[in-house]
Amino acid sequence: MIDLRELEALEARWKEPGDSPLLPDAYGFQAFRIPDFLRLLAVAVMAVAPMRSFLDAGCGIGTKVLIARDMFGLDAAGIDVVPSYVEEAGRLGLGGMVALVDVREFGGYGEQDIVYCYGPFREPDAQAAFEKRLHAAMRPGSILIAVMPTLKPRGWECLFRVPWQGVWRKPTERG
Numbered sequence: 760m761i762d763l764r765e766l767e768a769l770e771a772r773w774k775e776p777g778d779s780p781l782l783p784d785a786y787g788f789q790a791f792r793i794p795d796f797l798r799l800l801a802v803a804v805m806a807v808a809p810m811r812s813f814l815d816a817g818c819g820i821g822t823k824v825l826i827a828r829d830m831f832g833l834d835a836a837g838i839d840v841v842p843s844y845v846e847e848a849g850r851l852g853l854g855g856m857v858a859l860v861d862v863r864e865f866g867g868y869g870e871q872d873i874v875y876c877y878g879p880f881r882e883p884d885a886q887a888a889f890e891k892r893l894h895a896a897m898r899p900g901s902i903l904i905a906v907m908p909t910l911k912p913r914g915w916e917c918l919f920r921v922p923w924q925g926v927w928r929k930p931t932e933r934g
C-alpha cells in the first residue's frame with residue numbers, strides 16, 4: 760500500500776538546496792507537490808483510454824514513477840542524470856524502471872502514452888530546446904504533462920491549464 764505522506768517526507772529529505780549537482784543549466788531534485796501531480800495525472804489518464812505507458816523525464820528519486828505505477832496502474836518509467844537519485848529509486852523498488860539517462864539523449868519519447876516533466880532545465884534556452892525536441896518526438900495522440908514549461912505546444916489540445924502547469928494532447932492529424 761502506497762503511503763503518500765512517507766513519499767512526501769522522502770522527497771523533502773532529498774530536496775537539493777541549490778541547482779543540479781551535475782549540470783550547470785539544470786535543476787537538482789525539487790519534487791513537484793504530490794497533490795498537484797495527482798490532479799494532472801488524473802486528467803491525463805482520463806483523457807484517452809487505455810493509457811498505459813508513462814515516463815517522468817527528469818524523475819529524481821522516482822516518487823512520481825511509483826505513484827503512476829501503484830496508484831494508476833501505468834507501465835511507468837523514469838530517467839534522470841544524477842546517479843544517487845537513480846540509486847534511491849532502486850531502493851524504492853523501481854530498479855529497472857528508472858534509468859540513468861540524459862533527457863536530451865533519450866530515444867523513447869515516441870513510445871510513451873504520457874510524458875511528464877517538471878523542468879528539468881533552469882536555463883530557458885536549454886529548456887526550450889528540450890521541449891522542442893520532446894514535442895517533435897512524442898507520438899500523435901499522446902499526452903504531455905508539463906510543469907514550468909517554456910513553450911506552449913503549438914496546435915496541441917489543452918486538456919487542463921493553471922499557471923505553470925498544463926496537460927496537452929498532441930494532435931492525431933496534421934494541419
Ligand SMILES: C[S@@+](CC[C@H](N)C(=O)[O-])C[C@H]1O[C@@H](n2cnc3c(N)ncnc32)[C@H](O)[C@@H]1O
Binds near residue numbers: 815819838861863
Ligand atoms: C525539478 S526536479 C523534478 C523531479 C520529479 N520529476 C518531480 O516532479 O517531483 C528535476 C529533475 O530533473 C533532473 N534533470 C535535470 N537535468 C536533467 C537531464 N539533462 N537529464 C535527465 N534528468 C535531468 C534533475 O536531476 C532532477 O531530479
